[in-house]
Amino acid sequence: MTGRAPLVVVGDVLLDRDIRGSASRLAPDAPAPVVDVTDDLARPGGAGLAAVLAARSGREVVLVTALGEDRASHRVREALDGRVRLVELPLDGSLPVKTRVLADGRPLVRIDRGGGEVGAPGAAAARALADAHAVLVADYGRGTAQALRPLLTDRARRVPLVWDPHPRGGPPAAGARLVTPNAAEASALCPDEGDSPHPLDSLAAHARRGAELAERWGAAAVAVTLGERGVLLTRPLSAAPMLVPSPYRAVGDPCGAGDCFAAVAACALADGSLPEEAVQLAVAAAAAFVGSGGACDPALWRPSFAAGPARPTGGDAFATAADVRARGGTVVATGGCFDLLHAGHVGLLDSARRIGDCLIVCVNSDASLRRLKGPGRPLNPLEDRVRVLAALGSVDAVVAFEEDTPETLLGRLRPDVWVKGGDYSADDLPEAGVLRAWGGQAVVLPYLDGRSTTGIADRAARTASNARPGP
Structure with missing residues (x-):
């Protein structure tokens, strides 16, 4: 549990x-x-x-x-x-x-x-x-x-x-x-x-x-x-x-x-x-x-559903991926901290969902995010981040990972396409080599300039500091 x-x-x-x-056709003995x-x-x-x-x-x-x-x-x-x-x-x-x-x-x-x-x-x-x-x-x-x-x-x-x-x-x-x-x-x-x-x-x-x-x-x-x-x-x-x-x-x-x-x-x-x-x-x-x-979704009644997800999720990520593959569809995944969901995130997720037949979001756990971003993070706990992501119409399932990178999770999930937003090339992504093991493809999508969780948090801190009354 x-x-x-x-x-x-x-x-x-x-x-x-x-x-x-x-x-x-109709039956020969009745209009049925x-x-x-x-x-x-x-x-x-x-x-x-x-x-x-x-x-x-x-x-x-x-x-x-x-x-x-x-x-x-x-x-x-x-x-x-x-x-x-x-x-x-x-x-x-x-x-x-x-x-x-x-x-x-x-x-x-x-x-x-x-x-x-x-x-x-x-x-x-x-x-x-x-x-x-x-x-x-x-x-x-x-x-x-x-x-x-x-x-x-x-x-x-x-x-x-x-x-x-x-x-x-x-x-x-x-x-x-x-x-x-x-x-x-x-x-x-x-x-x-x-x-x-x-x-x-x-x-x-x-x-x-x-x-x-x-x-x-x-x-x-x-x-x-x-x-x-x-x-x-x-x-x-x-x-x-x-x-x-x-x-x-x-x-x-x-x-x-x-x-x-x-x-x-x-x-x-x-x-x-x-x-x-x-x-x-x-x-x-x-x-x-x-x-x-x-x-009638076959994935809902597969035996794998009985165990339930290992982490709090919006939908079962592995069952979703299996069902889409069974239909011959394309499984798309992306990942990140999503500590403060902003317009850049929403645009990336909307674009990623249009690439294939489902979008699975891999999200850093609280401990993983803290190691990556430092003290004071996360701003929002995993449970809240998962719930906000799962509520988006572009997201089919959410799954968390404890490691510093999602490579182990990707090995289990095996998406057809791995999406990241940013300025680097797809070959520079650390996950690119893992994806090649099963023929997956890493792609980079344009990111909305000027939007970042760190930037938003810094501006909020400066605003709060400026609003404090003087001694």
């Missing part, structure tokens, strides 16, 4: 199955498309997906959910083994299975089957919640959250609690730090009465619903997710809303994006972030999740 605050995820697990293929199947993937959905996404941060994740003795429940147990710790409630019946049939990436039909009655929680569930440092409730309206409601209400008064609601479920526990309905769920939970002066899909209408729901639920904040438009963070009726736009337009399957948003927000709150900070991180993570293939 990385020392990050553990998280308890409570909610309903489903088995999600995607049958994918192509459709170029014939799908030639190319892929059939089954994976945990609902609270199971949220727990797996939370575990990518490297923290311990405990999933409290209802499972039975049916085949779907056993498949979920196998898929979650080694990724999260399971605490089970009894399920009388079968686990819900949600099957989507997609042709050329577009859903044709969804088939739902199964379902059961959630039994009473035992001592293990009560103990898991009593020990929780933070809680995420992924409520799909199938009974798990309701069975644990008294315990959840108690924890909401003591630790950060994020509640991802569903119109079929009950209201969030009073005192929740953040509630995360999407626009359709907020509309269903807070329907318009016909006299609103605003269009139903306007920001003003969403802000009104979010504020009313926050007031009704006794929640500190409600984040209404708006798809490509981002997220509207609202508070009870007296406060103005904050719009957090998506960093870029993510093209891909949005299935599971809400689970990703809620999981990342819960992890950020567990680590001490304010709701505003948590929402910004979660919006960027959800966009990256959709762009990488969403819940």
